[in-house]
Amino acid sequence: MQVIYISEDKFQYDIHSLFKAFYPTDTVRMIIGKPGDNPEKEKDISEGDEISFVEYTENSIKVKVSENLSDEKEFLDISKGEGSVSTDGSKGSLDNSKNTLKKLLYTLLSEKTGKKLPWGNLTGIRPTRIAMNLVDKDRSDEEIADYMKSMYFVSDEKIDLSIRIARREKEILKDIDYENGYSLYIGIPFCPTTCLYCSFTSYPIGAYKNIVDDYLTCLEKEIDYVAEAFAGKTLDTIYIGGGTPTTLLPHQIDRLLGYVHEKLDTSKVKELTVESGRPDSITREKLQAMKRQGCTRISVNPQTMRDETLKLIGRQHNVAQLIESFHMAREEGFDNINMDIILGLPGETADDVRYTMDEIKKLDPDDLTVHSLAIKRGSRLAEILKEKEIRGFSGKGDVADFNNTEEMMRIAASGAHDMGLEPYYLYRQKNISGNFENTGYARKGKAGIYNILINEEVQSIVALGAGTVTKRVFGYDGRIERCDNVKDVKLYMDQIEDMINRKRELFNV
Numbered sequence: 001m002q003v004i005y006i007s008e009d010k011f012q013y014d015i016h017s018l019f020k021a022f023y024p025t026d027t028v029r030m031i032i033g034k035p036g037d038n039p040e041k042e043k044d045i046s047e048g049d050e051i052s053f054v055e056y057t058e059n060s061i062k063v064k065v066s067e068n069l070s071d072e073k074e075f076l077d078i079s080k081g082e083g084s085v086s087t088d089g090s091k092g093s094l095d096n097s098k099n100t101l102k103k104l105l106y107t108l109l110s111e112k113t114g115k116k117l118p119w120g121n122l123t124g125i126r127p128t129r130i131a132m133n134l135v136d137k138d139r140s141d142e143e144i145a146d147y148m149k150s151m152y153f154v155s156d157e158k159i160d161l162s163i164r165i166a167r168r169e170k171e172i173l174k175d176i177d178y179e180n181g182y183s184l185y186i187g188i189p190f191c192p193t194t195c196l197y198c199s200f201t202s203y204p205i206g207a208y209k210n211i212v213d214d215y216l217t218c219l220e221k222e223i224d225y226v227a228e229a230f231a232g233k234t235l236d237t238i239y240i241g242g243g244t245p246t247t248l249l250p251h252q253i254d255r256l257l258g259y260v261h262e263k264l265d266t267s268k269v270k271e272l273t274v275e276s277g278r279p280d281s282i283t284r285e286k287l288q289a290m291k292r293q294g295c296t297r298i299s300v301n302p303q304t305m306r307d308e309t310l311k312l313i314g315r316q317h318n319v320a321q322l323i324e325s326f327h328m329a330r331e332e333g334f335d336n337i338n339m340d341i342i343l344g345l346p347g348e349t350a351d352d353v354r355y356t357m358d359e360i361k362k363l364d365p366d367d368l369t370v371h372s373l374a375i376k377r378g379s380r381l382a383e384i385l386k387e388k389e390i391r392g393f394s395g396k397g398d399v400a401d402f403n404n405t406e407e408m409m410r411i412a413a414s415g416a417h418d419m420g421l422e423p424y425y426l427y428r429q430k431n432i433s434g435n436f437e438n439t440g441y442a443r444k445g446k447a448g449i450y451n452i453l454i455n456e457e458v459q460s461i462v463a464l465g466a467g468t469v470t471k472r473v474f475g476y477d478g479r480i481e482r483c484d485n486v487k488d489v490k491l492y493m494d495q496i497e498d499m500i501n502r503k504r505e506l507f508n509v
Contacts, residue, residue, distance in 0.1 A: 001026060001027045001028075001029060001045070001046075001049040001050070002019050002023050002026045002027070002028045002029070002049070002050050002052065003029050003031065003045055003049055003050065003051050003052070004016075004019060004028070004029070004030050004031070004051075004052045004053070004054060005031050005032075005033065005034060005035060005051070005052070005053045005054070006030060006031070006032055006053075006054045006055075006056075007032075007033070007034075007054065007055040007056050007057075008032065008056055009032055010056055011054075011097075011098050011101055011102075012030050013123070014098060014101070014102055014123050015030065015054060015101075015105065016028055016030055017123035017430070018102060018105050018106060018109065018121060018123060019052075019105075019109070021117055021123070021435045022109045022110075022113050022115055022117070023113075024435075029041065035051075052064060052065045054101070054105075061097060061100065061101050061104070063101070063104055063105060063108060065105075065108045065109060065112055099151065102121040102123070103121060103151075103152075103153070105121070106120060106121035106153055110153075116153070116155070117153075117435050118154075118155045118157070118158050118406070118435060118436060119152075119154055119155075119158055119428070119435060119437070120148075120152040120153030120154040120155070121152050121153055122152050122154065124428070125427050125428045125429060125430075126427055126428075126455060126456070126457075127154070127158070127162060127426070127428060127437070128161075128162045128165050128166055128169075128425075128426050129456065130147075130148060130152070130162070131144050131148065131159075131162040131163050131165070131166035132166040132169060132170070132456065134147065134166075135163075135166045135167060135170055136170075141163050144159070144162075144163055144166075145159045145160075145163070148162065158437075161423060161426065161439070162426070164422070164423055165423050165424060165425060165426050165439075168422065168423070168424045168447075169424065169425065169452050169456065172424065172447050172449060172452060173449070173452060173453070173456075173458070175270075176236055176270075176449070176453070176458075176459060177234040177236060177459075178458055178459050178473075178475055179475045180232075180233055180234055181233060181234035181235070181236045181459060182230055182233055182234070182235060182236070182459060182460045182461065182462055183235070183236050183237040183238070183239070183450055183453055183454075183459055183460075183461045183462070184226065184235060184237070184238045184239070184260075184264070184461070184462055184463075184464070185238075185239050185241060185450075185454075185461055185462070185463040185464065185465075185468060186219060186238070186239070186240050186241070186256070186260075186463075186464045186465055187241055187242060187243060187463065187464065187465030187466060187467060187468040188240065188241070188242040188243045188244065188245040188247065188248060188465065189242060189243040189465060189466045189467055189489050190204070190205040190208055190212065190242065190243050190244060190247040190248075191204065191205065191242065191243050191244045191247060191278065192204070192205060192206075192244065192247065192278055192280050192281055192316050205244075205247040208489065211489070211490070211493070212247075212248065212249075212252060213252070214493060215465075215466075215489065215493060216252060216255060216256055218492065218493050218496045219256065219259075219464055219465060220259050221496055221497075221500065222464040222465075222496070222499065222500060222503075223259055223260060223263050223264065223464065224263060225500045225503060225504070226263075226264060226462055226464070227263040227264055229503070229504070229507055230264075230462070234268050235264055235265060235266060235268060235269055236268070236269065236270055236271075236449070236453075236459070237269065237270055237271045237272075237273070237449050237450040237453065238260065238266070238269055238271070238272045238273070238450075239271075239273045239275070239450040239454075240256075240257075240272075240273065240274045240275060241273075241275045242275060242277070244275070244276075244277050244278045244281050245274050245275055245276065245277075246274070246276045246277070246278065246281040246282050246286050247281050248286075249286075250283070250285040250286050250288070250289040251289075253274075253286060253289040253290060253293065254289050254292065254293060257272075257289075257290070257293035257294070257295070258293060261293065261294070266294070269294075270449055271296055271297055271448070271449045271450060272293075272294055272295050272296050272297070273295070273296070273297040273298065273299075273448065273450060274290050274295045274297075274298050274299075275298070275299045276290075276298045276299050276300055276325075276329075277299050277300070277301045277340075278301070278315070278316075278317060279300060279301075279302075279317040279321045279322045279324070279325040279326075280315075280316045280317040280321060282300065282325040282328070282329070284328055284332065287328060287329055287332040287334070288332060291332055291333055291334070295334075296336060297334075297336040297337075297338065297367075297446075297448065298329060298334055298336075298337055298338070299337070299338040299339065299340060300322065300325050300326045300329055300337055300338075300339060300365075301338075301339055301340040301341075302319070302322045302339060302340070302341060302356070302360070303315065303340060303341055303342045303345070304341060304342065304345055304348065304352065304356050305319050305322075305355060305356040305359040305360065306319075306348065306352055306355070306356065307319055309345050309346065309347065309348055309352070312345075312346055312347070313345060313346065319359070323363065326339075326363050326365075335366065336366045336367065336446045337365050337366055337367070338365060338366070338367035338368070338369060338442075338448065339360060339363070339365040339367070339368050339369070340368075340369045340371060341353075341356055341357075341360070341368070341369070341370055341371065341412065342371045342372075342373050343370065343371065343372050343373065343404040343408045343409065343412060343436075344372055344373035344404030344408070345373060350405065350407045350408050350411060353408045353411045353412060354411050354415075357411060357412060357414075357415030358415075360415070360419075361415060361418065361419055364419060365419075366421075366442060366443050366446040367421070367440065367441065367442040367443070367446050367447070367448060368416050368419070368421055368440070368441045368442075369438065369439070369440045369441070369451075370409075370412045370413070370416070370438065370439050370440075370441070371438045372404045372409075372429075372432045372436040372437060372438060373404060373432070404436055406436075409436055413439075413441075416441035419441075420443055421441035421442055421443055422441060422442065422443075422444070423439050423440065423441050424440055424441065424442050424447040424448075424451075424452065425439070425440045425447070425448070425451050425452045425455055426438065426439045426440070426455075427455045457471065457473060457480055458473060459473055460472045460473045460507075462503065463485070464485075465485065465492070466485055466486065466487060466488065466489040466491075466492035466493075467484075467485060467486070467487040467492075468484070468485050469482055469483070469484045469485075470482065470483050470484070470485075470502075470503055470506060472506050472507060481506060482506075483502040483503060483505070483506045484502075485499045485502075486499070
């Protein structure tokens with residue numbers, strides 16, 4: 001266990017995230033105060049645990065990273081210039097104390113473990129935003145690279161990826177109406193089954209099929225609100241997500257999308273995505289309904305092209321069904337099909353990733369999203385790991401049991417490049433395998449615009465349905481405020497007027 005004593009409740013998230021990145025299989029415990037101040041939290045600390053300290057004083061941040069309690073290493077005091085890594089070039093500067101602390105911690109942990117992290121000391125989920133902000137300031141690639149390396153210790157490979165994505169995002173979003181525009185997300189919280197790694201709002205369609213029509217009625221009430229509140233605004237993108245939207249029957253797809261077109265001005269919509277995800281939920285009739293209603297982009301997601309892994313992670317389809325669904329979508333005229341894969345799934349090796357990429361190349365999708373497995377709180381995988389019940393794995397109960405590697409990432413990136421797909425958006429998650437990232441690749445003109453908007457948070461997104469989160473972006477200062485819909489689908493339906501009123505308050509309409 002890694003135990004970190006901090007003198008006050010300050011920068012806990014960043015400290016915890018950095019230690020977790022360097023020690024993915026260890027429990028990381030934060031304790032506010034000095035040893036002996038909190039007996040309840042300290043009662044299970046053992047002699048073999050590693051103890052570290054962060055102390056804030058008026059003029060300094062002092063850090064001690066030690067192997068055990070008997071370590072005699074002195075604190076490093078930034079105020080005296082000792083081990084100083086200040087952000088403005090002057091020793092001991094605390095003008096940006098969080099970045100200074102993260103740089104110092106990263107340096108010490110890197111020296112101690114012998115590791116260098118691909119994203120350096122960056123702990124946020126949107127690392128490309130740094131490059132994007134500098135692109136907006138007309139900085140050169142060299143200036144951006146120098147900044148990301150000196151400030152955050154990001155690797156050359158990830159710096160190059162960040163710059164390429166930032167410049168591509170800027171081009172893709174050039175015609176988006178930030179000030180007078182918005183995007184619409186509609187959540188369908190039903191799935192054929194719940195996948196092992198999933199933490200999204202999801203209910204088994206078999207048990208909930210009798211309430212789907214009532215759920216759609218509630219969505220229509222929210223759409224009515226949008227029609228009222230956003231009259232005269234530009235609707236740029238629509239994304240139907242989940243769950244699995246294709247658990248809806250063909251007539252229900254017609255009903256939902258038909259209502260959207262009836263009530264909202266969709267004449268300027270640049271992209272209408274239906275996340276069709278699960279091949280076991282796709283039929284020709286559903287594809288025809290989506291096409292009829294103007295859907296321009298869908299997902300047909302394999303996650304892996306190994307049947308044995310699909311069975312293990314709780315997917316009900318097999319590879320043959322995936323291939324059949326993909327070809328069926330092409331036959332119905334869909335010319336922008338996304339596929340998702342996950343690296344670091346249980347038991348998979350670099351050879352498995354290479355095989356998956358070779359099989360996907362044969363299908364030739366227009367868009368490929370490469371995910372690094374993340375152990376999400378609330379997922380069945382997190383619970384199983386906690387109980388150490390997966391046979392054949394280390395049972396340490398953490399992300400390192402499912403090993404995504406640099407080699408796997410490069411195999412996927414190389415495979416995407418071979419298909420003519422270029423990276424266009426990127427984000428990270430907590431407890432992500434290998435401390436890597438999730439990256440979307442697409443052909444020119446096929447990038448998922450909504451994916452960029454939701455990650456860069458540059459446009460307001462109105463979210464409808466159980467478990468969704470609406471974001472209002474205030475263009476004049478970049479401030480973001482949110483309101484959420486309750487996750488429980490029946491509670492959402494019972495409280496639909498309250499869900500709408502939350503949006504009224506957020507948008508003052």
